[in-house]
Amino acid sequence: MKLYYYLCLLLVCCLPISITARDDGTSGYVKGKTHTNNWAVLVDTSRFWFNYRHVANVLSMYRSVKRLGIPDSQIILMVADDMACNPRNPRPATVFNNAHQHINVYGEDVEVDYRGYEVTVENFVRLLTGRLAPSTPRSKRLLTDDGSNILIYMTGHGGDGFLKFQDSEEITNVELADAFEQMWQKKRYNEILFIIDTCQAASMYEHFYSPNILAIASSLVGEDSLSHHVDPAIGVYIIDRFTYYALEFLERVTPDSTKTLAEFLQVCPKRVCISTVGVRQDLYKRDPKTVLVSEFFGSVRSVELTERILDIPKCGGKGKVAFNDSQGEASTKENVKKSLQRKKLVYANQLPISYTK
Amino acid sequence: MKKEGEGEDREGALAAAGFAVVLVLVGLPVWWYTTTVYRATLPYATIEQLSHQLRHHTVGLDVVGQVRASFKDDLETKLESMQSVKFLLTHRLPTREEQTLLKSTHQSLSDLDLNLSNKIHVANGNLAVVVMEEGNNNNIMDNSSVIVGRQRIIFVTPNADLGVLASVVRGMVMDVLASKRAHVARPLHQLPGQHKQEAMRQVPTEPGYDVTLTLMVPEPHRTKVNWDAKAAVDEYLGPVVRQLESVAVVSVRSQVLYMTGLSVTPEWSPHHQHYALPHHQLPLTINAIEAKLGSFVWTRPSLHFVVYVPRENQMPLVIHSPDGTPLTTNSFLVPRWGGVMIHNVPPVDNTNTTTTAAMSPRYLTLDSHWVMSTVITHLHHLLPIPTLKETPEVKLLAPTSPYQLTEWQVDALARARVSAYLANIRTTLQSLCELVGEISNMVISDEVGGWVWGAVEEWGECGHAAREGRLQEATLYCTRSFTQADAAFFHPSMLALLYFPDNQKYAIYVPLFLPVSIPVLLSLKMVFSLFKKGLKSKVKED
Numbered sequence: 097m098k099l100y101y102y103l104c105l106l107l108v109c110c111l112p113i114s115i116t117a118r119d120d121g122t123s124g125y126v127k128g129k130t131h132t133n134n135w136a137v138l139v140d141t142s143r144f145w146f147n148y149r150h151v152a153n154v155l156s157m158y159r160s161v162k163r164l165g166i167p168d169s170q171i172i173l174m175v176a177d178d179m180a181c182n183p184r185n186p187r188p189a190t191v192f193n194n195a196h197q198h199i200n201v202y203g204e205d206v207e208v209d210y211r212g213y214e215v216t217v218e219n220f221v222r223l224l225t226g227r228l229a230p231s232t233p234r235s236k237r238l239l240t241d242d243g244s245n246i247l248i249y250m251t252g253h254g255g256d257g258f259l260k261f262q263d264s265e266e267i268t269n270v271e272l273a274d275a276f277e278q279m280w281q282k283k284r285y286n287e288i289l290f291i292i293d294t295c296q297a298a299s300m301y302e303h304f305y306s307p308n309i310l311a312i313a314s315s316l317v318g319e320d321s322l323s324h325h326v327d328p329a330i331g332v333y334i335i336d337r338f339t340y341y342a343l344e345f346l347e348r349v350t351p352d353s354t355k356t357l358a359e360f361l362q363v364c365p366k367r368v369c370i371s372t373v374g375v376r377q378d379l380y381k382r383d384p385k386t387v388l389v390s391e392f393f394g395s396v397r398s399v400e401l402t403e404r405i406l407d408i409p410k411c412g413g414k415g416k417v418a419f420n421d422s423q424g425e426a427s428t429k430e431n432v433k434k435s436l437q438r439k440k441l442v443y444a445n446q447l448p449i450s451y452t453k
Numbered sequence: 454m455k456k457e458g459e460g461e462d463r464e465g466a467l468a469a470a471g472f473a474v475v476l477v478l479v480g481l482p483v484w485w486y487t488t489t490v491y492r493a494t495l496p497y498a499t500i501e502q503l504s505h506q507l508r509h510h511t512v513g514l515d516v517v518g519q520v521r522a523s524f525k526d527d528l529e530t531k532l533e534s535m536q537s538v539k540f541l542l543t544h545r546l547p548t549r550e551e552q553t554l555l556k557s558t559h560q561s562l563s564d565l566d567l568n569l570s571n572k573i574h575v576a577n578g579n580l581a582v583v584v585m586e587e588g589n590n591n592n593i594m595d596n597s598s599v600i601v602g603r604q605r606i607i608f609v610t611p612n613a614d615l616g617v618l619a620s621v622v623r624g625m626v627m628d629v630l631a632s633k634r635a636h637v638a639r640p641l642h643q644l645p646g647q648h649k650q651e652a653m654r655q656v657p658t659e660p661g662y663d664v665t666l667t668l669m670v671p672e673p674h675r676t677k678v679n680w681d682a683k684a685a686v687d688e689y690l691g692p693v694v695r696q697l698e699s700v701a702v703v704s705v706r707s708q709v710l711y712m713t714g715l716s717v718t719p720e721w722s723p724h725h726q727h728y729a730l731p732h733h734q735l736p737l738t739i740n741a742i743e744a745k746l747g748s749f750v751w752t753r754p755s756l757h758f759v760v761y762v763p764r765e766n767q768m769p770l771v772i773h774s775p776d777g778t779p780l781t782t783n784s785f786l787v788p789r790w791g792g793v794m795i796h797n798v799p800p801v802d803n804t805n806t807t808t809t810a811a812m813s814p815r816y817l818t819l820d821s822h823w824v825m826s827t828v829i830t831h832l833h834h835l836l837p838i839p840t841l842k843e844t845p846e847v848k849l850l851a852p853t854s855p856y857q858l859t860e861w862q863v864d865a866l867a868r869a870r871v872s873a874y875l876a877n878i879r880t881t882l883q884s885l886c887e888l889v890g891e892i893s894n895m896v897i898s899d900e901v902g903g904w905v906w907g908a909v910e911e912w913g914e915c916g917h918a919a920r921e922g923r924l925q926e927a928t929l930y931c932t933r934s935f936t937q938a939d940a941a942f943f944h945p946s947m948l949a950l951l952y953f954p955d956n957q958k959y960a961i962y963v964p965l966f967l968p969v970s971i972p973v974l975l976s977l978k979m980v981f982s983l984f985k986k987g988l989k990s991k992v993k994e995d
Contacts, residue, residue, distance in 0.1 A: 167743040
C-alpha cells in the first residue's frame with residue numbers, strides 16, 4: 097500500500113519534468129544570440145512646432161541607444177524638423193521630454209543623418225532596401241549584413257494602415273512589409289525590433305511576412321496613442337505616453353544589464369498608457385523572456401580572446417620596444433623635417449562618383 | 454415624318470458607332486503604346502536553370518610514387534564523403550628526376566618540398582601526394598606519417614593511415630565547416646553550434662576589404678610614439694595582401710588616434726604586478742571608439758586593427774582570461790570587426806630623474822614584429838584562412854618569409870569564397886526576378902539589363918569552371934558576377950515604391966475610362982436596337 101503511494105508520488109513528480117523536457121524540444125524557440133553587430137534606424141516623420149513631442153520621442157530613443165553603446169556610425173537618425181534651434185524654443189539648443197526638464201534628450205553630440213525635408217517615404221524605403229544613389233555618403237547608408245540586429249523606431253501621425261510623412265505623403269503597411277521582405281531576401285538583417293508610436297499603430301505591422309521581426313505598437317487599430325503632458329513654457333505636448341514610459345524603463349538599463357525584452361513589452365500597461373500596447377510575436381522565433389534588451393538597444397560584442405599568435409618570421413630591422421631620452425627629441429625632429437621635405441602633399445581621393453567594379 | 458425620324462436615328466446611330474470605332478481602333482492602341490514601360494529582357498529561364506544546377510568543385514589529386522594497387526581506390530572511397538568537392542585521382546610513378554630528388558639523402562624536407570614543387574608543377578587548385586620510398590630517408594619524415602608542404606604537395610609514408618590522409622586532404626581542400634555551410638546555405642540562426650560560431654566570426658564574402666590599422670595614444674603629452682607604420686605594413690602585411698590579391702582586394706591604411714582611450718576600469722593585481730583587465734569588460738570597449746575609426750567614404754566592409762598604448766596610470770595593462778590567468782598575447786578578436794591588442798611599454802625608470810625630466814614626454818618605438826604578428830593572426834581568423842591541426846601523425850611545414858600563406862591555403866580560401874559567391878549570386882538574381890515579376894510596370898533600364906545578362910553569363914562560367922577545377926578562373930568569374938548582380942539589385946531605379954502595383958491599376962484607370970465609356974456603351978445599345986429594327990423591316994419588306 098505504502099509502496100503504491102510512493103510510486104504514485106514519484107510518477108506525479110516526474111510528469112512535469114518530462115513535460116517540460118518535451119516542451120523544450122518541440123517549442124521551436126532558438127536559444128542564444130546570433131547577431132554580430134547592432135544598428136538603429138530612428139525616424140520622426142512630422143514637422144511643425146505642435147509636433148514637438150514626436151521629435152522628443154525620437155531623440156529619447158536616440159539617447160538611450162547611444163548611451164547603451166551603439167556608435168553613431170551605426171545609428172541612422174531621421175528628424176523632420178529642428179525643434180532645438182526653433183525660434184519658438186524658450187530653451188534653445190535643448191529638447192526636453194519632461195516639463196521639469198529632467199533629461200535633455202538633445203544632448204551634446206547628436207548626429208542627424210536625414211534632416212528636414214530629406215525625411216521622405218522614398219528616402220526611408222531606399223535606406224531600408226539599400227537602393228541609394230552611388231554618391232550617398234556612408235553615414236546615410238544602412239550597411240547591415242546577415243548578423244545585424246536592427247532596432248527600427250518610427251513616430252509621427254498614423255492611421256489605419258499608413259504613417260504620415262511630413263504632411264504630404266504616407267507610407268502604407270504594405271510598402272513597409274515589402275521593404276522588409278527585400279531586406280530579408282538580401283540577408284540584410286538577423287532580427288528586427290520594430291517599435292512604432294503613432295495612432296492606430298498596430299495596423300502598420302499587420303502585413304509583415306518576413307521572419308525574425310518582433311513588432312511593438314503603442315496602440316491597436318481604432319485607438320489613439322495619447323501624449324503625456326504639456327509644458328506650459330513650450331505650449332505644446334512634449335512627449336508621448338508610450339515613449340515616456342519606455343524611456344523611463346531604458347534609463348534604468350545599463351550596457352551590461354540582464355533585463356529582458358519580456359519586461360520591455362510590459363513597459364506601458366493600459367492604466368498609464370490608456371491605449372493598449374500591441375505586440376506581434378508570431379514572426380519572432382525566440383522567446384522574449386530569453387532575449388536581453390541590450391541585444392537590440394545596446395551593442396554588446398562577442399569577444400574572442402586570442403590564445404596564441406602565429407609565429408611569423410621576422411623581417412627587416414627595427415624590432416624591440418625602446419624609448420629614447422634627450423637624443424630622441426633631436427633625432428625625431430630631424431626625421432620629421434626630412435619626412436616633410438620628402439613627402440609631397442596631395443589631396444585624398446574623396447569623391448566616390450563612380451561605381452567601383 | 455417617319456423617314457425624318459428614322460434618318461435622325463440613323464445619324465445618331467452612325468455617330469455612336471463612329472465614337473465606338475474611334476475608341477476601340479484608335480484610343481486603345483494609343484493608350485497601350487504610350488503606357489508601356491521600357492523593360493529590357495532578362496534571362497529568366499537561364500537563371501531558373503542555373504539555380505537548380507548542382508554545384509561542386511573538382512580537385513585533381515595526383516598520387517606520385519610506388520604504392521600498393523589498392524592505395525588509389527581506397528583513398529578514392531575515403532574521399533567520396535565530401536559533399537561539395539569531387540576528387541579526380543590519378544596515379545603515376547615518379548620520373549627519373551623526381552626519383553633522384555627523392556633519393557638524395559642530404560637535404561631537409563623543406564628543400565625537398567621546394568625542389569619537387571618546381572619539378573612537379575601542380576596546377577592551381579590541385580594537390581599532389583608524394584609517397585616517400587620505403588626505408589629511405591627515414592628521419593626526413595620526422596616520425597610522422599603525413600607532412601604538408603608549403604605549396605601543394607603532401608608527403609606521406611607508404612604505410613600511412615589512409616583515413617588520416619583523407620581527412621588532411623579534406624581539410625586542405627576547403628574548410629570543412631565552410632563546405633557544409635555553403636552546401637546548405639541557411640541563415641545564421643538556423644546553423645548549429647560550431648557552424649554558427651564560425652559563420653559569425655568570418656567577414657561576409659565581398660570582393661574587397663578595407664583594413665585600417667589604428668594606433669591609439671590616449672596621452673600624447675606623456676608618450677610620443679614613433680612607429681614607422683608604412684615600413685611595418687610593407688614588410689609584414691604587404692606580402693600577405695599580395696598573395697591574397699587573386700582572392701580578395703585588401704587595401705590597408707593606418708592612422709594614429711590621439712587623446713582617445715578605451716574606457717576600461719582595470720584593477721591593480723599585486724600578485725602579477727600589473728593592472729588586470731577582466732575579460733567581461735571587453736565587449737563594451739570598442740563602442741566608444743568605433744565612430745572615430747574607419748573611413749566615411751568607402752562602402753566596402755572594413756576591418757579594424759587597433760593597437761592600444763595604455764594610459765600612464767593604467768600601465769602595464771594585461772587582459773585576464775575567465776580563469777584569472779593573464780593572457781600572454783594581450784589581444785582579443787571581435788568577430789566580423791577586427792582585433793584589438795594592448796601594447797605595454799617598459800615602466801619609467803624613476804630612480805635618477807629630476808622632476809622636469811619626469812614631466813617631459815618619453816619617446817618610444819613599437820615592436821613591429823609583435824604588432825604585425827597579432828594583426829596577421831587576427832586576419833587569419835577573420836578571413837578565414839584555413840589551417841590544419843597538427844598531431845603527432847600530421848605535421849605542417851612552417852611558412853617562410855616573405856610568403857606567409859601557403860599555396861594550398863590560398864586555394865582553399867578561394868574555393869570557400871567561390872562557394873559563398875555562387876550561393877549569394879543565386880539568391881540575388883532569384884530575388885531580382887521575383888521583384889521584377891511582381892511589379893509588372895517596373896522599368897528595367899538597359900544598364901540594369903546589361904548587368905543582369907553579364908552576371909548570369911559569368912555565373913554560369915564560374916559554376917562551369919568550378920566543376921572543372923579551374924579555380925583561378927572561377928574566382929575571377931564569380932567576383933565579377935557578384936559585383937554585377939549586386940549593382941543590378943541595388944540600382945536606384947529598382948525601387949518598388951516608384952511603380953504602381955497591379956492592384957492599384959483599377960484605381961487609376963477606372964476614373965479615366967468609365968465616364969467616357971458609359972455613354973458610348975449605352976449608345977451602342979441604341980445602335981443595335983436600330984440595327985435589329987432595320988433587319989426586321991427588311992424581312993418584312995421581303
